[in-house]
Amino acid sequence: MNELTSLAILASITIFFLVTFELLARKNIISKSLSRKLLHITTGFVVVYSPFVLQSFWIVTFIGIAFSVTNYILIKRKVLKQINDTQTVNLGIFYYPLSFLICILIFWNVNKFIISLSFLIFSIGDALAALVGNSSTTKYFTRITKEPKTFNGAITFILSSFFLLWIVRLTLWKNFNFIDYDWLSFSFLALIFSLLGGITEAISTKGTDNLSLPIVLSSATMMFFVNGIEIKSFILAFILALMISIISFKMKFLDFGGSAVTFLLALFIFGIGGWKWTIPILTFFILSSFLSKVAERFSKKDVASIFEKGSQRDYKQVLANGGVPLLIIVLSNLLPLEIDWYLVYLLSIAISTADTWSTEFGTLFARNVYLITNFKKVSPGISGGISLIGTLGGVLGSILIVLSSGFFIELNMKVIVSLPFFALLGNFFDSLMGATIQVIYKCSVCEKLTEKKIHCQKDTYYYKGIKLIDNDAVNFVSVLFISLLYFLFLIV
Secondary structure, three states: OOOOHHHHHHHHHHHHHHHHHHHHHOOOOOHHHHHHHHHHHHHHHHHHHHHOOOOOOOOHHHHHHHHHHHHHHHHHHHOOOOOOOOOOOOOOOHHHHHHHHHHHHHHHHHOOHHHHHHHHHHHHHHHHHHHHHHHHHOEEEOOOOOOOOOOHHHHHHHHHHHHHHHHHHHHHHHOOOOOOOOOHHHHHHHHHHHHHHHHHHHOOOOHHHHHHHHHHHHHHHHHHHHHHHOOOHHHHHHHHHHHHHHHHHHHOOHHHHHHHHHHHHHHOOOOHHHHHHHHHHHHHHHHHHHHHHHHHOOOOOHHHHHOOOOOOOHHHHHHHHHHHHHHHHHHHHHHHOOHHHHHHHHHHHHHHHHHHHHHHHHHHOOEEEEEOOOEEEEOOOOOEEHHHHHHHHHHHHHHHHHHOOOOOOOOOHHHHHHHHHHHHHHHHHHHHHHHHOOOOEEOOOOOEOOOEEEEEEEEEEEOOEEEOOOOHHHHHHHHHHHHHHHHHHHHH
């Protein structure tokens, strides 16, 4: 059977399932929810099987593009009224082929069976998690996101992923050409793999798990089972990450979702990079958490009414500050380019530190705060506001991050000058975005500008900015953009 014939068969099977489950739901033979999950599983098996019969990178890329475009059109024209019927805006069936396309572009030419394993775990585990979560008579909600997610579903995903990995190891592992760990090491990695997927699923909303889960699981598959890792380092990292997340939760530095994501960040950063990569981000986390607590207690009361969130960080804040450092250390493991990834990593943490310390120093000590776009005087805490004391606090924080790496690298003049400079640049870029595109609301009672949707116990109304861009998005983009700029600076 040639590849074009295989392509036609796989495409026909996928279309058949799509039409069949939509019609069955329209005739009330099966529920809307069940139709989505059945499509989820069946198309997942098509994806799992495709690397066995298709060899051409361009053919599978064409499949990913074609189904991404087609599904997006079907959603916009509301053709799939049953399968895509949800209470909130949901692009899940568009994200599914899009994630397949992204995984092809990244992993196909490395080991195409990475896609088979990740989509097998994703398709079955995610569907079972939803079915168990929705059908359980007693539900225990995670309360991590506004979208209701249950512990029932999360535990189901973790357990199903763990057992599926073992089934694959006992059957197809050699066909996938993956590393053959001993059974104890494999069990540990399967647990980490499953926890990673379970937490990712728990924090993904509005169908974005169809995008995030395959990419995350594929990255973990490549790291664990293709490139290989040091098991002893990850065991120590597991213990350290667990201690950090529990202590942080108990001390109210983090809420439950923030603790779960911090566990994963600490696990991978320490597991891959050891103390060299862990000390800087640990320095940021500990010092910034204490500083935020102090600022919350002693700063002016009206400042707290501006910020959307308090000093107890949630999962979005953790990802906003730690997502780029994690991405950098993963890339350093997957893409060993001739560049000092560690300096880029240090900068990403220094930017987050500069932003956090500028905010806290400004709200604690600044008397005169000015909007970065027009230098008009504004209240402390307003997004886009800058002050001399706040800027100096940010510079101090970034320097401390650089110094924290002194045990592991030579702190020459280039490092000491360039990293705080780019961190300051990132701080100003963050303020510029905060003043221009970050969403700001206005209280309908006191008329104050705020990041909150509820103020004075009343709903606020939109004032300016892009509604999808909150402070967490601004923080993440500023760290990512300036880190990329520094990456290019190092190359040149």
